[in-house]
Amino acid sequence: MSDFAELHYNGEVIKLPVIEGTENEKALDISKLRGQSGLITIDPGYKNTGSTKSAITFLDGEKGILRYRGYPIEQLAEKSSFLEVAYLIIYGELPSKEDLARWEKDITYHTLIHEDFRTLLEGFPSNAHPMGVLSSLVTSLTAFYPESLDPVRSADEVRMNIVRLLAKLPTLAAWAYKNEIGQPLVYPLNSLDYGGNFLRMMFATPAEDFRADPVVTTSLNKLLILHAEHEQNCSTSTVRIVGSSHASLYASVSAGINALWGPLHGGANQAVIEMLEAIREDGGDTAKYLAKAKDKDDPFRLMGFGHRVYKNFDPRARIIKKAADDVLSKLGVNDPILEIAKHLEEAALNDPYFVERKLYPNVDFYSGIIYRALGIPTNMFTVMFALGRLPGWIGQWKEMRENNEPIGRPRQVYTGENERDYVDMAKR
Numbered sequence: 001m002s003d004f005a006e007l008h009y010n011g012e013v014i015k016l017p018v019i020e021g022t023e024n025e026k027a028l029d030i031s032k033l034r035g036q037s038g039l040i041t042i043d044p045g046y047k048n049t050g051s052t053k054s055a056i057t058f059l060d061g062e063k064g065i066l067r068y069r070g071y072p073i074e075q076l077a078e079k080s081s082f083l084e085v086a087y088l089i090i091y092g093e094l095p096s097k098e099d100l101a102r103w104e105k106d107i108t109y110h111t112l113i114h115e116d117f118r119t120l121l122e123g124f125p126s127n128a129h130p131m132g133v134l135s136s137l138v139t140s141l142t143a144f145y146p147e148s149l150d151p152v153r154s155a156d157e158v159r160m161n162i163v164r165l166l167a168k169l170p171t172l173a174a175w176a177y178k179n180e181i182g183q184p185l186v187y188p189l190n191s192l193d194y195g196g197n198f199l200r201m202m203f204a205t206p207a208e209d210f211r212a213d214p215v216v217t218t219s220l221n222k223l224l225i226l227h228a229e230h231e232q233n234c235s236t237s238t239v240r241i242v243g244s245s246h247a248s249l250y251a252s253v254s255a256g257i258n259a260l261w262g263p264l265h266g267g268a269n270q271a272v273i274e275m276l277e278a279i280r281e282d283g284g285d286t287a288k289y290l291a292k293a294k295d296k297d298d299p300f301r302l303m304g305f306g307h308r309v310y311k312n313f314d315p316r317a318r319i320i321k322k323a324a325d326d327v328l329s330k331l332g333v334n335d336p337i338l339e340i341a342k343h344l345e346e347a348a349l350n351d352p353y354f355v356e357r358k359l360y361p362n363v364d365f366y367s368g369i370i371y372r373a374l375g376i377p378t379n380m381f382t383v384m385f386a387l388g389r390l391p392g393w394i395g396q397w398k399e400m401r402e403n404n405e406p407i408g409r410p411r412q413v414y415t416g417e418n419e420r421d422y423v424d425m426a427k428r
């Protein structure tokens, strides 16, 4: 097979190199095209644009394959812990027993937040959405750790910035929640594991301590792993592009949190539950909502359906659907919206509109149902996604810096006015 593709333009033949990834994915390298021909390429939403070469995640949207560093998501979700997966994503290999012990110890040790964060939190209105608070607090870490502003000074400092972020995000997330509900902040308890510690900071009060049920921490571990990394999605691309200007890790991840917030991305898990609740309150008529989703004059979309890259099934959705059934039965929760979700899924999967457009439930269709069963309030769902996605953002940021990638700066095709003279106010 040829290593070049030919572009015939204006009587010239331009040779474009074809590059190939380790899973035989092929791409046209157009990085020199403008110099060769004066042409740029246009691809709104980057639907067919590879922004980088990455060794972290392989996914095949047609076959429903997702692997972190070569390991299938099904095996990791079944056998691994979230911190082990975080190490794998960030450093490329599964940790040895000693590496994992040190990693867990370091992340457990750095969970405490500087007391001045309390003052920062007090500045937010009590009903502030925790995603906005979280992204602000993560940026604020740069003020408390100014050495992080020079993010690649030494490998040890990079590691320390990474450890601090992984250690502190659950504390910041739980504090954002406590601020919203007006309860006193709960400090981390380092004898607990990552998930158990987070849930205690969410649910303990001065009146009553809290320990999560092992069924709950096991499910949380699985959910965090399933969300941990997903190659060049909207928030991860944001982290890479912000980091490409040599902004710090904390500033880059804060931008990623904001990108994740939108309802077309991580905000979908909250939107799914709100949609399912609205359907229930409206009498549970799923057919009515399917019709609305298909009506082009109606802005309503079936939240939790469709995905930019998965066009047959989302492998994470399969694992989560089963986990939702397990958790609800183990906890003895009977959630009527689970039934509505199942009806909706079944009806959509048999409806030509959804079949033709290859619209299937995505990871967020069922994750909200589990979060609800675990007692997580709806407006914290996207924060849960952020906790899970953190290793992916860090791994991608680190890879981008280590590869010395250039600053991200797309071009455009200008469609505005041609040059014209300024018109004096009296003549307008």
Ligand code: ACO
Residues within 6 Å of the ligand: 263, 264, 265, 266, 268, 293, 294, 300, 301, 302, 303, 304, 305, 306, 307, 308, 309, 357, 359, 362, 363, 364
């Ligand atoms: N409900 C109804 N119709 C839909 C839906 C949906 N959820 N998703 C896509 N469509 C339709 C579009 O109207 C379009 O129809 P057309 O061809 O007749 O114009 C077609 O399917 C293709 O849709 P696009 O928006 O072009 O697909 P894209 O790949 O750009 O968008 C996205 C993917 C944003 C996920 C979209 O499917 C969506 O909005 N889904 C609902 C939100 C959601 O669940 N987001 C979570 C994504 S997963 C994640 O971030 C973890």
